[in-house]
Amino acid sequence: MKVLVIGKGGREHALVWKLAQDERIEAIFAAPGNPGIGELATCVPVGETEIAELVAFAKEEAIDWTIVGPEAPLVEGVVNAFQAAGLNIFGPTREAAAIEGSKQFAKQLMDRAGIPTADYAVFTDENAAIAYVERQGAPIVIKADGLAAGKGVTVAETIESAREAIRHVFSGEYGEQSSVVIEECLVGEECSLMAFVHEDIVVPMVLSQDHKRAFDGDKGPNTGGMGAYSPLPQFNEERLTQEAVERILQPLVDQMAQEGIPFTGFLYAGLMLTANGPSVIEFNARFGDPETEVILPRLETPLLSVIETLMEGRVPRLSWSLQAAVGVVLAADGYPESPETGRELTLAFPKDLLVFHAGTKKADGLLKSAGGRVFVCVGLGDSPREAAEKVYANIPEQSGLFYRKDIAQKAIRTV
Template sequence: MKILVIGSGGREHALVWKLAQSAKVSKIYCAPGNGGIAAQAECVPIEATDVDRLVQFAKEKNVNLTVVGPEAPLLQGIVDRFQAEGLAIFGPKREAANLEGSKRFAKEIMEKYRIPTASFRSFTDPHEAKRYVRQQGAPIVVKADGLAAGKGVVVARTVEEAEQAIEDAMEKKVFGDAGNEVVIEEYLSGPEFSLMAFMDGTVVKPMVVAQDHKPVYNGNQGPNTGGMGAYSPVPQIPPRMVEQAVETILEPMAQALRKEGIEYKGVLYAGLMLTDEGPKVIEFNARFGDPETQAVLPRLQTDLVDVLMAVIDGHLADISLQWSDQASVCVILAAGGYPGTYEKGNPIAGISGQESGETIVFHSGTKRENGQIVTNGGRVLGVAALGESIDEAREKVYRRIEEVSFKEMHYRTDIADKATF
């Protein structure tokens, strides 16, 4: 099979890495890819959102399966377009992807079908939004309605912080059009976890649970990022709570979408919080999470090609997902200044031999320049490892990180610290 992976980050590198392990795969292309992906796939200089050229490329190269990594092309309708051209593609159609593209849309479906989530109101007028915040008090959560690369959520500890978040999103437009509308939510407390599932329109098959670390600094301090690290399993989330999340959130959402006449095929990502009342939804994403994918896919033992094709063909019920009992940890190495402004083009040392047997170095924001790998994004690398325990996997990762360096390299040193047994 010839496979095309769309995207350029660590998630896409993990997908390429996993797909390359299948005996069914003869060739992998990645558009546009990055400096590390180039070691396992032929990188093609087509942007992830250039749907016309991607369709043309898939036809020219007789690609058998296209896998969409990021959310932007999904919301552009890349899946609708590929399917109309008779091309096999993994991911939800535009209407289904709106579960991620509009937080209000997602919240309204959850409200209608009584899927557990925080109470909310949405606003298009910043003055009304501020008035509501003053009525509700703090802590309170302010979210840009549209796509904001994981950075459009502010957990405001004070009313002033919430008002500033509304101003930033709606008046200063720091997230562009994504902030034209904001969703203001009740603050929930408890441990967070990520539960991704494959869905073929009818059947839901959950993956192993993971936990992400959003804030940029140790101790969950500082602004939110796209994610500074992840690990799997999550010992502090009891298995019965994961089962409850599948029964009260994932399966009801699959049924809700069907009742709404929306076909959902692909990965449904639920960002959840374990509250005193049980698991509740913080957000839904319409694709593999980043960096959760870099922690989850190393544990997958079933051929990923078989799983993706079963989703597309509507035969997911025939697939048995097998997972390693080993633990997995991934730590993100970021550019200094991220998630704010940061430099690009800094040489990276210590990454020859991406996979040493002990660890895997997934490239997120890198490119090859004059024969050298240099930084090309805020999240630069993800160092991952499997171990017999989370502690062992963590130790391998942090030991490997000591060998890597680039100017102003920043990473959290407490990833998976909260994994308690």
Template sequence: MKILVVGGGGREHALVWKLAQSPRRPEILCAPGNPGTAEWGRNVPVGAEDVEGLLALAEREGVDLTVVGPEAPLLAGIVDRFRQAGLRIFGPSRAAAEIEGSKAYAKALMTRVGIPTARYASFDSYEEALKYLRSHGAPVVVKADGLAAGKGVVVARTLQEAEAALRSMMVDGVFGESGRRVVLEEMLEGREATVMAFVSGETVVPMVPAQDHKPVFDGNRGPNTGGMGTYSPVPWLDEDTMTRVESKILRPVARALVEDGRPFYGVLYAGLMLTAEGPKVIEFNARFGDPEAQVVLPRLETDLLDVLEAVLDGTLDRVEVKWSPRAAVCVIATSEGYPGAYRKGDVIDGAEEAAKQGALVFHAGTARGSDGALVTAGGRVLGVTGLGDSLAQAREAAYRAVGRLQFPGMHYRRDIAAQAAQVAGASEAAGQEPSGLGSNRC
């Protein structure tokens, strides 16, 4: 069997790595891929958003299944195009992926169906948005309506911060067309969590939860990024809450998409805030999260290939999806300056030594230099995932491996999963459920 994985980041490396473990021993192509995916398959220099180029590649190579990693090709209609050509592809249609592509659409859908979420208003007019902002005040969450690589959200605690965010999106165009419309939301208080699910029409199979760390600096300070690290499991998301997430959020939204004529086949990502009133949706995505995939996929015990095919075949309800009880913690090493302007082409030392520490090293923004050396090629460079019998052990394994990495200006947060590991450890010792509050930054 021949599989094509679309994308070239850490999520795609994790997908290729996991698919390569299938007992069916598939041949794997990755477009465009990276030096990490090249260890498990064959990279092909076709861009992830080049839909026609990818279609030609799949037809030329006789690909049996294409798996889409990033959101941009989904919103560009790659699934629709492949299906028109009679090719098998994993991911939602363009219409179904709109649940990520337009925050205004997602909020309207949630409001109509009664899915718990923050109160909001959406605007195409800067003047109207500013008027609303000044009448309602802060704190407030300002969101670019379209895709913004995980950076289009500003949690503004003052009116000055909110107005600056609104101006940068709608007037200065910092996110291009994605920021021409904005969504203004109430700021939710609680703890964050991410629950992804395999969805096949109305059949929903949740994955184990994870939590991402968006701000660039320790203590959740600084601007939002695409993700500085993540961990799984989440100690404050118990079985009762997971049942509520499935019954009140995931299943209703899958059903609503079917009723809208946009049946969803793929991975649905729910970014949640666990409030005093229960879980509420911050955002939906239409694919595996990055870097959430780097801690969730290592915990998957069922053959990923079997699950993906069951989603497409409509037989997901017949597959038993099993998960390891082990914990996983992923720490992202970034280039200096990220999420702003950053350097490229710096030589990376220690990647092989990090892997020898027992961690999984996922390439996110790397390339091979003219001399074959591994060099930086993106803002998020490497994701290092440690595994253990507890979050504390997994965290120790991840940071031990990160300590082997070196490149000029390398930055990483030193507090990934620190609080969760403490909460989990204290709860296990006391035999109690963890609790506590944080703030919304999804």
């Protein structure tokens, strides 16, 4: 079989890495891929949002399955285009991907489905949004309505920082944004629950926890994610997963099907575990990043088999390793506001680590940084402590990169 993975980051490297373990797959392509992916697959010089070119390539190479990594091509309709061409692709349509493409759409959909989430208001006028914040007080959460590469969310601790966040949204810092969503600030611990979904079938994965803040101790600005780990021994995972599926994921997909926009693909729910149970912070229409890099190493079932079973309308049985995975992001200095790129990378990674390229490129025969998040290093062990010790003992030093040194500490302190 031939498989095409769309994307170029750490998530897509992890997808390719997992697919490469499947003996049924004879060839893997990635568009556009990255140098790390290129060690396992054939990289194709087609951008992830060059939809017509992606369709043409899949036809020409007789690709059996295409798997979409990032959100932008989903929101732009890559699944619609592949389906119209009669090509197998796993991911939500443009209409269903709006659960990530528009936070306003997602919140209103949750309202209709009765899904627990933070109270909110939506504004298209900057001054009206600022006046609302001044009435509500802080802390408060400011979200750019559209796609913002994981960086359009500000947890404002003060009124002034909320005003600044609103100004950033309307100034175009996160791309063209016509509205802002302002939410109450929920209190609790966060976790990520992803699921394989096809219409009314929801198959949950194991839980993980992302670390959004740039610096140790959850300090600094929000990022796309500075690390993640799985499992979460501080929770009763089985009970929490069951509750989240029953109260959140299943009602969501049922509501979407009822409204004529059924969801198929990787569904991500960012959850806040409040005193009243799990509440939705956000939905994504794809695998989380860097959660993918700690979830897929624990998945023992071949990924493509899961997708094929699901698309046949059957419920796949998932097998998970009992090992823990701890992933640490190596980010470029200046990330997330103004990451330094183009730096030559000379790291020599030991074999004890899984290393996924997140933002790298080859230039003049040299490996160089090409994004804010450059690598994701993953350690595996019999416990979160062992996995964390392995990853931190083996991260090589590289000038121009920084990383958090406290990933998975909540789990380590629990056991």
